[in-house]
Amino acid sequence: MQTILGRRTRILAATTATAGLVFVAGCSSDDDAGGGTKTAAGGVELVKAGQLTTCTHLPYPPFQSEIDGKVQGFDVALIDLAAKDLGVKQEILDTPFENFKTGAFLNSGECDLAAAGMTITEERKKNVDFSDPYFDATQALLVDKGSGITSLADAKSKKVAIGAQAQTTGEDYAKGQGFDPVSFESSDAVLNGLRSGQVKAVVIDYPVVQGWLKTKANADAFQVAEQINTGEQYGFTVKKGNTKLLAAINKALAEAKSDGTYKTLYEKWIGPYDESAASASPSAS
Numbered sequence: 001m002q003t004i005l006g007r008r009t010r011i012l013a014a015t016t017a018t019a020g021l022v023f024v025a026g027c028s029s030d031d032d033a034g035g036g037t038k039t040a041a042g043g044v045e046l047v048k049a050g051q052l053t054t055c056t057h058l059p060y061p062p063f064q065s066e067i068d069g070k071v072q073g074f075d076v077a078l079i080d081l082a083a084k085d086l087g088v089k090q091e092i093l094d095t096p097f098e099n100f101k102t103g104a105f106l107n108s109g110e111c112d113l114a115a116a117g118m119t120i121t122e123e124r125k126k127n128v129d130f131s132d133p134y135f136d137a138t139q140a141l142l143v144d145k146g147s148g149i150t151s152l153a154d155a156k157s158k159k160v161a162i163g164a165q166a167q168t169t170g171e172d173y174a175k176g177q178g179f180d181p182v183s184f185e186s187s188d189a190v191l192n193g194l195r196s197g198q199v200k201a202v203v204i205d206y207p208v209v210q211g212w213l214k215t216k217a218n219a220d221a222f223q224v225a226e227q228i229n230t231g232e233q234y235g236f237t238v239k240k241g242n243t244k245l246l247a248a249i250n251k252a253l254a255e256a257k258s259d260g261t262y263k264t265l266y267e268k269w270i271g272p273y274d275e276s277a278a279s280a281s282p283s284a285s
Helices: 074-086 098-102 150-156 169-178 189-198 208-212 216-221 244-257 263-268
Strands: 010-012 051-058 065-067 071-072 089-094 128-130 135-144 162-165 181-183 203-205 222-234 237-239
Touching: 051 074, 071 074, 071 135, 074 089, 074 244, 098 203, 135 150, 135 169, 135 189, 135 208, 162 169, 162 189, 169 203, 169 222, 181 189, 189 203, 203 208, 203 222, 208 237, 216 222, 237 244, 244 263
Parallel strands: 051 089, 162 181, 162 203
Antiparallel strands: 010 089, 065 071, 128 237, 135 203, 135 222
């Protein structure tokens, strides 16, 4: 049975419980940053005055997840740098991942950008403009330690059920290898599917698996059967033609890589620093 994508949108900012959870990613500006205008530093036009509104899909650790009542992660920290340069705060909206392929929330003016551990693909470039790559990613096949599964090819030969997060390149890759994966709405749901025995293996981004295996219970129960180099790179997205915001994001990324901030954030959220992640070539717009 497949898990259907939820159609929820949550604004994450600080407010009362009855109004819903809202978290504002940390930045140094005051609450009235922007002076009531939607034009930020450098002439960047924003959908809401005084804030850089980011669409994401939670949870997706270590890139973005709710920790101690606040949305945090590698993506969040990098976009905070761009927000600071613009003189505004970052506000995060939790939205269905399917919208990132189409750019729906960017086109409707609900978000300025999307940051969701999203792989740069030619198909997605038709609908959105990508920033320069900020992370080199691989896929991983995670299995129960007692499963006996040694690789994706082995899983296929044994005709075991595998799972993946819906609308992701991991799911696309599994389908391309001849699987009909069970689709789960979130990364948490993927892990729960493996834990409950609904599937015997899952294909998902390796950094996510690394985060899971930091927990002793997960490390005791599961293991990486195969790490799959698919040549993927992550990028942030903006509405097509939003060149000023794209330039601001790329500038923040370039400065972070040159002054050591990127390395510091990488080691905090991802793990041992991978030099290739900082030397990724710019993507074509």
